[in-house]
Amino acid sequence: MSLIDxxxxxxxxxxxxxxxxxxxxxxxxxxxxxxxxxxxxxxYRLDSNMDRIFRLLxxxxxxxxxxxxxxxxxxFPHIIKKISDLGYEIATHSNSHQLIYEQSKKEFEVxxxxxxxxxxxxxxxxxxxxxxxxxxxxxxxxxVFEMLIDKGIxxxxxxxxxxxxxxxxxxFVESKPTIIECTNGKLREFPINLYPLMYKKIIFSGGGxxxxxxxxxxxxxxxRSSYVMTYFHPRDFDKYQPMIEDLSYIRKFxxxxxxxxxxxxxxxxxxxxxFYDISEAEANVDWSTTKSIYL
Numbered sequence: 001m002s003l004i005d006x007x008x009x010x011x012x013x014x015x016x017x018x019x020x021x022x023x024x025x026x027x028x029x030x031x032x033x034x035x036x037x038x039x040x041x042x043x044y045r046l047d048s049n050m051d052r053i054f055r056l057l058x059x060x061x062x063x064x065x066x067x068x069x070x071x072x073x074x075x076f077p078h079i080i081k082k083i084s085d086l087g088y089e090i091a092t093h094s095n096s097h098q099l100i101y102e103q104s105k106k107e108f109e110v111x112x113x114x115x116x117x118x119x120x121x122x123x124x125x126x127x128x129x130x131x132x133x134x135x136x137x138x139x140x141x142x143x144v145f146e147m148l149i150d151k152g153i154x155x156x157x158x159x160x161x162x163x164x165x166x167x168x169x170x171x172f173v174e175s176k177p178t179i180i181e182c183t184n185g186k187l188r189e190f191p192i193n194l195y196p197l198m199y200k201k202i203i204f205s206g207g208g209x210x211x212x213x214x215x216x217x218x219x220x221x222x223x224r225s226s227y228v229m230t231y232f233h234p235r236d237f238d239k240y241q242p243m244i245e246d247l248s249y250i251r252k253f254x255x256x257x258x259x260x261x262x263x264x265x266x267x268x269x270x271x272x273x274x275f276y277d278i279s280e281a282e283a284n285v286d287w288s289t290t291k292s293i294y295l
Contacts, residue, residue, distance in 0.1 A: 070095030211258030
């Protein structure tokens, strides 16, 4: 925070650009796409989809944080290396992309360890940031925060402070940067942002929400938000990806609507707004005045 901001008490705008690096078939809570065994039935499209993202970021000289699966580090180590070589920040998105609330503590710990080790072995740097698959961290899994601290994670981006199909952390009342205090230490939390609309709060900054909403609506909400956490996936910009036929009609709509225009929409967004990666965002948040939550 600059001296001018402090003197005039200006609200700092923090917009964060992040990508969850998984392949197009990593669709949660669905039988035919659930585990690594099923994933082998699908073609891999991650290389071409990542190139699309790299070109966009290079066009704007834009930084971003990439939340990578340990599975991606195993199957596509060259992608992890390229992300690192290009100077982008790398975080973990778990190893096997499973819902947290379906895992035991031991299963979660093993999965986290594998993801961290696989990524660190490639990039030669410490992994210090984590995001749960599908934001599937609920209030019943608050033990996850302590385990993250034990594993050297310093920043978490797993909290979705509203009800959703994959759980959500409704009792987490903050939708802005927060300090989580546990018995074994502290975490800096960057949750998903919410936008107040009448008597509800909606999400607009990533995934299907971003693809569904017209750009003008997203731009309006961005201009009225002091904190935005985006989350995109390579598949969000792949209009030629195959259809998973056994998805329900609702899941097909959520998964495939707006693919054709999403890249152009993100291009405009990066052009019109300033974005940070997570480390840059950390430096722009005044943590001395940030609310703490004790868990």
